[in-house]
Amino acid sequence: MSDTPAYGLWWLVIINSLVFIIFAFSFTRPRTRRDWRSFGAFAAFIVALFTEMYGFPLTLYLLSGWLGSRYPQLNLLSHNTEHLWHTLFRMKGDPHFDVFHILSNLSIFGGFFLLASAWQVLYKAQRDHKLAVTGPYAYVRHPQYDGFILIMLGFLLQWPTLLTLLMFPVLVYRYVRLAHQEEREMLAEFGEVYAHYAETTPAFFPHLDRAIAHSK
Amino acid sequence: MATQQNSNPNGLFRSRSGFVLIAFLVIIAFFLATEHTAHLFGILPWLLLFACPFLHFLHGRHGGHSKDRKEPVNHAENPNHNPQGGKK
Numbered sequence: 001m002s003d004t005p006a007y008g009l010w011w012l013v014i015i016n017s018l019v020f021i022i023f024a025f026s027f028t029r030p031r032t033r034r035d036w037r038s039f040g041a042f043a044a045f046i047v048a049l050f051t052e053m054y055g056f057p058l059t060l061y062l063l064s065g066w067l068g069s070r071y072p073q074l075n076l077l078s079h080n081t082e083h084l085w086h087t088l089f090r091m092k093g094d095p096h097f098d099v100f101h102i103l104s105n106l107s108i109f110g111g112f113f114l115l116a117s118a119w120q121v122l123y124k125a126q127r128d129h130k131l132a133v134t135g136p137y138a139y140v141r142h143p144q145y146d147g148f149i150l151i152m153l154g155f156l157l158q159w160p161t162l163l164t165l166l167m168f169p170v171l172v173y174r175y176v177r178l179a180h181q182e183e184r185e186m187l188a189e190f191g192e193v194y195a196h197y198a199e200t201t202p203a204f205f206p207h208l209d210r211a212i213a214h215s216k
Numbered sequence: 217m218a219t220q221q222n223s224n225p226n227g228l229f230r231s232r233s234g235f236v237l238i239a240f241l242v243i244i245a246f247f248l249a250t251e252h253t254a255h256l257f258g259i260l261p262w263l264l265l266f267a268c269p270f271l272h273f274l275h276g277r278h279g280g281h282s283k284d285r286k287e288p289v290n291h292a293e294n295p296n297h298n299p300q301g302g303k304k
Contacts, residue, residue, distance in 0.1 A: 007274075009252055012255070015247070015262070019264070019265060021238045022269060023268070025235065026272040027275075072277060079252050086276070108248070109241060112240070113237070113241075116233065116237040
């Protein structure tokens, strides 16, 4: 990647935002108000992120004084600088191949895969008016929220900005609340069956030992 | 009650949804890898963007056998609607 100034690329802001939002839309198909709220929160995060990544580097402007005094040799307007963990930890080499970036890409792709595989199970279950309990739903009760959170976490690992760092805990809190609300509705609808499912299946964090045993 | 539904995630890759997923992931990989140098690829980023709604409709029309996709789902009123077996 070149170190030339890399901002003001508004068409890239638009393309990237649309690609990620259309993908998420295609694999979540928001229908209820709750669906739209969780989807909207994700979309807001994506737009904020790409606006800073290619449009206007607000974080760098706000931190420029501090960064300039601490890292005097830094080219503040280069694209690589805003791979901020790389900069802050004074890591060597290309930031696109550091541990943050690799973990980040794994997390983003994992999140999208989770969204898509959960959607497939959920869609069939909804069509059949059943409870979704297979695929990713066998490991966690809320794989789609997990998917959204993984994708956002992935972006924070490669491209942290003040705004997205602030948004992240708020959005996670919101997802947890929406998940609880969804559980109450599922309990009212499926009763005993859901109660048993909820007893044996964790909400967000899979039991890793069980997941590994299952996959064998 | 005991019939296992075909919702094995491995089956995802053999379905149309799987094709749509992989196509989307390839597009995303392109944008994540090129970052701001995407402009060096001329018209390609735009073509990839325009592929997205196409994939979306491909997915919507066939991916989930969506005969009742437009209907609002109201489980409470019609719990035994579908004759097909599910796991629970």
